[in-house]
Amino acid sequence: MQKDIKTIEKVVIRFSGDSGDGMQLTGSQFADTSMVLGNDIVTFPDYPAEIRAPLGTIAGVSSFQVQIGQIDVYTPGDNPDVLVSMNPAGLKANMRFLRKGTTIITDGDAFDRKSLEKAGYTANPLESGELADYNVIVAPITSLTKQSIIHLGLDNKTNERCKNMFALGIVYWLFSRPLESTTKFLESKFKKKPELAEANKIALNTGFSYAESVELLPSAYIIPATVQEKGLYRNITGNRAVAWGFIAAAERAGKSLFCGSYPITPASDIMHELAKHKAFNVHVFQAEDEIAAIASTIGAAFAGNVAVTTTSGPGLALKGEAINLAVMAEMPIVIVDVQRGGPSTGLPTKTEQSDLLQAMFGRNGESPLAVIAAYLPENCFDYAYEAVKVAIEHMTPVILLTDGYIANSSQAWKIPQLKDMPSISAHHVQAQDGKWSAYIRDAETLVRSWEIPGQAGFEHRVGGLEKDPQTGMISYDPENHEQMVHIRADKVAKIAKNIPDLKVDGDSEGDILLVGWGGTYGAIETATRSLRKEGLSVSHAHFTWLNPMPNNTAEVFSKFKEIVVCELNLGQLVQLLRNKYPQFNFKQLNKVKGLPFTVQDLTDYVYQLTNKIPHEQLANY
Amino acid sequence: MSNLQTIDKNIEKPVLTKKSFENDQVVRWCPGCGDYVVLATVQKVLPELGIPIENFAFISGIGCSSRFPYYMNTYGFHTIHGRPVAVATGVKIGNPELSVWVITGDGDSLAIGGNHLIHGLRRNIDLNILMFNNQIYGLTKGQYSPTSPQGKVSVSTPDGSVETPFNPAELVLGAGGTFFARVTDADPKMMAAVIKEAAAHKGTSFVEILQNCVIFNDEAHAKVTDKDKRDENTLVLEHGKPMIFGKEKNKGIRLNGLQPEVVIIGENGITEADILVHDAYEKEPILHLILSRMKLPDFPVPLGVIRKVNADSFDEDFNHQVQDKMDASKYKSVEEMFKGSNVFEIA
Numbered sequence: 010m011q012k013d014i015k016t017i018e019k020v021v022i023r024f025s026g027d028s029g030d031g032m033q034l035t036g037s038q039f040a041d042t043s044m045v046l047g048n049d050i051v052t053f054p055d056y057p058a059e060i061r062a063p064l065g066t067i068a069g070v071s072s073f074q075v076q077i078g079q080i081d082v083y084t085p086g087d088n089p090d091v092l093v094s095m096n097p098a099g100l101k102a103n104m105r106f107l108r109k110g111t112t113i114i115t116d117g118d119a120f121d122r123k124s125l126e127k128a129g130y131t132a133n134p135l136e137s138g139e140l141a142d143y144n145v146i147v148a149p150i151t152s153l154t155k156q157s158i159i160h161l162g163l164d165n166k167t168n169e170r171c172k173n174m175f176a177l178g179i180v181y182w183l184f185s186r187p188l189e190s191t192t193k194f195l196e197s198k199f200k201k202k203p204e205l206a207e208a209n210k211i212a213l214n215t216g217f218s219y220a221e222s223v224e225l226l227p228s229a230y231i232i233p234a235t236v237q238e239k240g241l242y243r244n245i246t247g248n249r250a251v252a253w254g255f256i257a258a259a260e261r262a263g264k265s266l267f268c269g270s271y272p273i274t275p276a277s278d279i280m281h282e283l284a285k286h287k288a289f290n291v292h293v294f295q296a297e298d299e300i301a302a303i304a305s306t307i308g309a310a311f312a313g314n315v316a317v318t319t320t321s322g323p324g325l326a327l328k329g330e331a332i333n334l335a336v337m338a339e340m341p342i343v344i345v346d347v348q349r350g351g352p353s354t355g356l357p358t359k360t361e362q363s364d365l366l367q368a369m370f371g372r373n374g375e376s377p378l379a380v381i382a383a384y385l386p387e388n389c390f391d392y393a394y395e396a397v398k399v400a401i402e403h404m405t406p407v408i409l410l411t412d413g414y415i416a417n418s419s420q421a422w423k424i425p426q427l428k429d430m431p432s433i434s435a436h437h438v439q440a441q442d443g444k445w446s447a448y449i450r451d452a453e454t455l456v457r458s459w460e461i462p463g464q465a466g467f468e469h470r471v472g473g474l475e476k477d478p479q480t481g482m483i484s485y486d487p488e489n490h491e492q493m494v495h496i497r498a499d500k501v502a503k504i505a506k507n508i509p510d511l512k513v514d515g516d517s518e519g520d521i522l523l524v525g526w527g528g529t530y531g532a533i534e535t536a537t538r539s540l541r542k543e544g545l546s547v548s549h550a551h552f553t554w555l556n557p558m559p560n561n562t563a564e565v566f567s568k569f570k571e572i573v574v575c576e577l578n579l580g581q582l583v584q585l586l587r588n589k590y591p592q593f594n595f596k597q598l599n600k601v602k603g604l605p606f607t608v609q610d611l612t613d614y615v616y617q618l619t620n621k622i623p624h625e626q627l628a629n630y
Numbered sequence: 631m632s633n634l635q636t637i638d639k640n641i642e643k644p645v646l647t648k649k650s651f652e653n654d655q656v657v658r659w660c661p662g663c664g665d666y667v668v669l670a671t672v673q674k675v676l677p678e679l680g681i682p683i684e685n686f687a688f689i690s691g692i693g694c695s696s697r698f699p700y701y702m703n704t705y706g707f708h709t710i711h712g713r714p715v716a717v718a719t720g721v722k723i724g725n726p727e728l729s730v731w732v733i734t735g736d737g738d739s740l741a742i743g744g745n746h747l748i749h750g751l752r753r754n755i756d757l758n759i760l761m762f763n764n765q766i767y768g769l770t771k772g773q774y775s776p777t778s779p780q781g782k783v784s785v786s787t788p789d790g791s792v793e794t795p796f797n798p799a800e801l802v803l804g805a806g807g808t809f810f811a812r813v814t815d816a817d818p819k820m821m822a823a824v825i826k827e828a829a830a831h832k833g834t835s836f837v838e839i840l841q842n843c844v845i846f847n848d849e850a851h852a853k854v855t856d857k858d859k860r861d862e863n864t865l866v867l868e869h870g871k872p873m874i875f876g877k878e879k880n881k882g883i884r885l886n887g888l889q890p891e892v893v894i895i896g897e898n899g900i901t902e903a904d905i906l907v908h909d910a911y912e913k914e915p916i917l918h919l920i921l922s923r924m925k926l927p928d929f930p931v932p933l934g935v936i937r938k939v940n941a942d943s944f945d946e947d948f949n950h951q952v953q954d955k956m957d958a959s960k961y962k963s964v965e966e967m968f969k970g971s972n973v974f975e976i977a
Contacts, residue, residue: 045974237976238976239976240975240976241973242973242974243973253964256964267720286967287952288955288956288961288967289959290952290956292724292948294719294720294723296719296749297746300713300716300746301713301745304710304713304716304719304746305719305720306720308689308716308720308721309721309724310720311687311717311720311721312720312721312722312724312725312728313725314725316724331710331713334710424965424973425965427964427965462684462705462721462728464684465682465684466684468684468703468705469705469706470699470707471706471708472699472700472708474708482655
């Protein structure tokens with residue numbers, strides 16, 4: 010068949026099927042292949058909280074969405090352009106994401122009476138006409154897969170399990186992707202079972218040939234490669250990037266890495282990843298609870314390690330008292346909070362940004378510490394690295410906020426050269442008049458010394474009681490306490506000298522400034538670019554440093570008529586900003602559904618705002 | 631400024647003495663507190679262990695006893711209530727060369743810190759835990775504790791506690807502890823000997839110190855500490871020796887089936903050969919459990935090392951795993967690992 014080939018800038022594809030259909034693997038293969046071709050990618054897995062939900066039901070649907078493109082791919086996309094659904098449940102579960110005209114590729118063999126019933130269909134949607142507004146491609150995926158590999162003599166179940174590769178073959182043809190990368194992957198995955206590698210490869214090729222030969226598909230598409238910086242790239246999730254950032258930081262600091270952690274969704278993958286890398290002097294201690302996780306981390310910092318702990322909101326709450334011990338004893342530790350929907354157990358697998366105030370204030374006493382938020386899967390690496398650097402160089406606990414969305418999403422990451430990363434060096438305050446104490450400070454930064462057990466001549470005591478700033482002796486003196494409260498606050502405030510300015514994407518002055526922090530970056534940035542194309546005067550500023558805030562913050566705000574703070578909570582950053590910068594009038598856009606912002610959430614808001622609809626009706630909470 | 635230390639690395643290391651471990655902090659326990667005895671005894675024992683002073687780390691929780699690290703001229707960390715075992719676990723993993731000591735009390739380790747204690751024991755991490763058991767919350771002014779006897783009248787139990795107390799020895803054995811000893815603040819000599827054994831033990835050593843709180847629970851342990859009572863009321867254990875006690879050294883413990891009984895040597899034809907011989911090294915904890923359940927008034931309170939068995943320590947196994955992986959690693963730098971697989975190049 011003559012191939013009609015169209016060029017497009019980007020496309021969103023959603024792979025969907027039963028938990029056992031291998032949709033995560035299929036989707037990642039498509040993403041990896043596209044990345045190798047030089048496309049920008051962002052992926053987002055969406056799977057059930059239950060480990061094995063009942064087969065064929067809506068609850069058991071596992072999906073993987075990927076946006077690939079030539080330019081400006083910062084999110085996995087609001088709505089898919091193509092839905093690949095392996096069964097009726099996958100179709101039904103995803104209908105709410107589909108716009109008219111979406112291409113649906115589905116397995117006709119899977120629409121038997123029993124499967125339809127399980128999915129809650131009373132009539133077969135492929136026949137009832139309810140899909141009339143969509144471009145539906147029904148392929149007999151299961152039967153053709155079986156036919157293609159029956160000669161290998163494998164059992165029926167194994168034959169059926171190759172159908173995801175057949176579906177992937179169809180999509181590869183549709184978007185003009187080569188099969189090499191997946192072929193290699195299959196050979197390596199099934200190294201010890203060559204017959205399975207063979208079966209899967211045949212299924213993949215057969216799917217590709219099927220798409221090429223049948224006339225169901227009107228055209229194939231090309232997505233030109235992104236013009237990217239030269240270098241080596243790989244696909245990385247936010248959680249893995251955090252883990253690797255810590256390993257890199259420990260290597261650069263010349264210290265061993267200790268991670269004390271307790272299993273909690275969606276943070277556990279950081280611990281899992283670190284546990285694989287003992288070879289880099291990484292010590293992962295799975296503690297008996299969240300408290301022991303951070304307590305052991307503080308102990309490891311006392312003993313001279315790069316010490317980190319990983320958790321999510323409920324765990325951060327449990328760690329609060331111990332975090333304050335690190336504040337008081339001025340111990341360099343990093344606490345990662347992969348935020349999820351709260352309060353209480355809340356929505357463990359869903360994303361939210363509702364721990365900011367907990368991170369800032371969720372402890373007794375005046376308890377200043379550094380708070381940083383990563384905002385894309387790939388820069389979780391940079392901010393994990395930076396968190397370690399700040400902790401050690403400023404002798405303070407640092408909370409690194411990510412969220413369930415960027416933690417599980419992946420994108421292309423340019424592998425850095427370690428020598429180009431900033432150095433990390435512990436602070437050693439010299440003895441004054443031949444005398445030394447753990448609490449004498451650098452006059453400029455107020456940072457105390459980090460001398461560790463095993464070093465002769467530096468034996469000292471630290472602890473949670475208030476101390477004299479010079480001798481480190483316990484002091485209950487009223488003036489001393491006030492002085493120490495100020496010293497701890499000033500020490501953290503002084504970090505602002507070393508942090509980058511708040512950047513503005515778009516013009517540095519104009520009508521509307523969209524302000525965000527953390528994992529909402531992709532949606533806000535995409536919306537901003539799209540609105541600017543429409544001629545609106547919209548810019549975007551994104552906070553990574555939440556405490557302290559960049560020194561130029563007020564200056565940035567002063568150049569805009571409207572400032573809209575966009576958050577996946579009821580308005581936590583906006584509270585901080587209103588308190589710190591009362592001279593500005595902040596509007597707020599909030600969403601608390603356990604879901605990320607869609608680009609449309611933001612563009613809709615801005616369109617309404619520019620039509621001068623009253624503010625009260627706009628705040629979406 | 632008296633706490634500041636003079637640093638001169640050129641001076642040759644002095645021979646350590648008790649004085650080396652003292653500092654000039656004013657000790658702030660109540661006059662007559664049993665804690666003074668423990669402090670002096672520890673300071674006396676440490677120089678004999680052959681460990682450089684900079685390799686000691688004393689980690690404490692919260693409570694009267696937890697002020698201990700401030701009075702030691704070593705590295706010390708006064709942490710938060712109930713968490714010293716957890717902090718010490720990080721210290722020991724973080725630097726396995728250190729001799730790590732946990733100073734805790736009955737409230738700190740058995741109430742708010744109970745979870746960390748049992749998991750530390752289960753792992754058998756190489757910590758020396760000194761648990762000061764005064765059967766009361768002292769620093770918070772006299773509430774009953776998890777080791778207070780049933781009926782204990784305190785500010786929070788004006789009508790007497792209705793709770794069954796923990797027996798620390800049973801708890802340690804139940805959690806898989808490899809070393810348990812019990813001493814009193816009235817016998818510094820025995821305390822010194824036991825602390826030395828605890829220090830030498832690989833794995834978690836748990837020493838219960840029956841300690842007197844003169845203010846809120848005076849004489850709680852009087853029956854086992856008073857000079858005129860202790861010979862009759864305590865059984866001093868020694869590995870390999872028969873369990874004989876009493877002023878006249880004529881009483882002993884005999885096993886009747888699985889039940890212990892007190893017998894008198896020379897009466898009813900009983901000889902020393904009938905008396906149970908202590909075996910602290912036996913891996914099966916049955917004998918140690920029988921000993922740990924013996925209490926007044928039916929039995930003397932066993933003192934000394936009840937259990938001391940060899941087992942792999944957590945920190946050694948844990949660090950071996952890391953070292954093995956480091957030795958076998960094909961990567962010189964983490965950067966090589968990043969580039970190891972699934973990469974593509976934009977040229």
